[in-house]
Amino acid sequence: MTEDYRAQVKRRALDLTRLVQLTFKGQISDRLPWRQVVARPVTIKGQTALQFAHFDARRDITKNYAGAEAEAHLDALLALPFSSITLRTTDEHLSVQITRKGRAILHRAPAAAPPPLLAHDAAKSPPLPAGRPDPFLRALGIMTADGRVKAHMQDKFTQINEFLKLLEHTRALEQIASRPLRVLDCGSGAAYLTFAVYHYLAQVRGIPTEVVGVDVNAALTAKSAATSAALALPQVCFVPSRIRDYQPAAPPDIVLALHACDTATDEALAQGIRWGASLIMAAPCCHRHLHDQLETRAPFAPLLRHGILKKRFADLLTDSLRALILRVMGYKTDVVEFVSSEHTDRNLMIRAVRRLPPGDRRFVQEYRDLTTYWGVTPHLETLLGDLWARTVGE
Secondary structure (H helix, E strand, O other), X not given: XXXXXXXXXXXXXXXXXXXXXXXXXXXXXXXXXXXXXXXXXXXXXXEEEEEEEEEOOOOEEEEEEOHHHHHHHHHHHHOOOEEEEEEEEOXXXXXXXXOOOOOEEEEEEEOOOOOOOOHHHOOOOOOOOOOOOOHHHHHOOOEOOOOOEOHHHXXXXXXXXXXXXXXXXXXXXXXXXXXXXXXXXXXXXXXXXXXXXXXXXXXXXXXXXXXXXXXXXXXXXXXXXXXXXXXXXXXXXXXXXXXXXXXXXXXXXXXXXXXXXXXXXXXXXXHHHHHOOOEEEEEOOOOOOOOOOOOOOOOOHHHHOOHHXXXXXXXXXXXXXXXXXXXXXXXXXXXXXXXXXXXXXXXXXXXXXXXXXOOOHHHHHHHHHXXXXXXXXXXXXXXHOHHHHHHHOO
């Protein structure tokens, strides 16, 4: 008899000598108490345990369990209606997708091996190289005192480096010599990106920079503010606020939003456009707004018949329309994969540089054709309101 997926996940997760990370996310029903749960092995006073980090919309709670308690907590999580389970060990990457009918679809891949080092094809040094201990990376728990990236933070470290590579567009902003560069991180969360952007711009590139992180979670912004104070970085501050309510003292030059959930990405894009930010970079997270508006259109019935395909199509349509809106508003826009899907399944990046006249009729028509065909109104258009109407001539 084939081993049930829960038993497979449990057996591999309890092998703490091989486990790297276990992630539960997505929901089949509304009965989930957590948006995401991440488990990893930790050593406490010489004993190995499982550390579970539980995330909901406003907080994260971390608890450590050992032995029978760890097994019991794992059983409880496996019984919840999560739609996605990802397990990474030292020798395998196991992904489980659970349909609404409870069917499990398993995908296995060998653990990623580091690429060979070829003398004639040496990679450019990353913005934040491993082996070089940075105080902010140590303070955020990414790196040890000797510069070693912790095993469970490898994905986060890679995401940060790939994001910073794309930030090279700020070269044009070095012309701002009369004042520091102003950066706003919308939905700053645990502030990994907030501190990384400041470190890279100010301390690596030597550009005077001020960074503000905004997040609705007051506990997280307070924790990040304490880290900033401990690192003696008065140029990095944090504000508890919804993105749409935040009013900066002066318009930011760069607006960032990394994995802001659902329409929070639209709020960041809308604010960036209204403030006239020179650079906007957003890696969208979950999408729901357009998904609920989609109705079957011939000949797309086979595509929209299946929930998972409809969801992925809604994701693509949402980000296509976001990119079009930015282009209509005068931004040279491209959509790229900013990091391999091995490190995060939300690996799309919308990158927009303000350098074109707004209201280009060709792109306005493309937008109207697409929204009319599908009968949808993107939330970003609604947020822009009168500004959008004036730009497109409505």
